[in-house]
Amino acid sequence: MAARPDLVCVGAFAGAHGVRGALKLRSFTEEPEAIAHYGPLYDESGERRFEIRLEGRSGKLLLARVAGIADRNAAEALKGLRLHVPREVLPPPEADEFYVVDLIGLAAELPDGGAFGTVIAVHDFGAGELLEIRTEAGRSEMIPFTAAAVPAVDRAAGRIVIDPPPGLVGGPVEKGIEKGAEDAAEEENEDEEGDET
Template sequence: MSRKEKHEKLVVMGVITSAHGIRGEVKIRSFTETPEDIAAYGPLLLDDGPQEVEILRLRPTKGAFIARLKGVEDRNAAELLRGCKLKLPRERLPEPEDEDTFYYSDLVGLKAIKRDGSPGGEVIAVHDFGSGDLLEIRPEGARETYYLPFTKEAVPQVEIAKGRVIINPPKELEEDALKRTGSGRHKQRRQKKNKARQAQKTPSDDAEKA
């Protein structure tokens, strides 16, 4: 299995943003639907592995959690984990119960098909910069990308089993990406909206994910 294939099977559950105090605690930002559920999934991979960490205790702080990790006993050890993403293999996560909810990892790589049936490119990433989910799409024949709000209007259908999403993009977004491909300019970020998620529910539901 290649590193890329391995990475695609992992779902980001959270990220260690900094060390906290002198006793080895860290600050974690959780991406699970119920934030404290990040501690309920058992050992989590650091980045793409193979190293794992287990969250022993969590306590809330503003916009994050302070966590005690198994085997991390001092600030020096905690500092080494700064910026590490906490991941879980996709197969350990339950399927979404809501048909309009998806894991980010399930959306990446889907073909984008326009409503008229013509090819629209590929979903290369899913982002949330603060005001909703965005699909990052690379149009056919382009190196550059554009951001499409993950809303019913812009993305009326998601067909995971068929490996595609049906999109309704403003014509100017595609044209701009193609122009920037031709001119060599860097891509520009756009605004967002909607609903996909990296992690949801708790393993106790016995049909969970992240």
């Protein structure tokens, strides 16, 4: 199923809690409990609908009951599923604010103004948001969405400025490929030299 562009991701199921179908829920809203105030939640296609009721917290995660989920197996099957709401139920952002989903499609530039790529996705695996950027060279790079790594977001101009830490972008992969190519070339030269004797 294709993702619906009118849906905004507000959280994700993080796994089962106990044996009676309760779920751990990671909320991406500014006030975590607000996730329960927007009405039903949906998967990214909008096909599956979830009615949730919050029951407390477990560390940084919320605990929730979901209509129709009555045992641990059913709850565990939802682990990792991202939860969305229609954009129109969310309050409009202030002039200097934005929803993270609004970053998708923006150009990514380096501090010197050089083109780097385009934001194609935003991920949150629990340790903070990551921007997935398709580079001008066609690679995918993950950039932490922090003030240091992304010092400027200019939605009106359709761009962000990225300043990733040294070695984060392209370094190890490109060096590994170059090193592998150099090793292969050396082996080929050694084989050719061996054939001449």
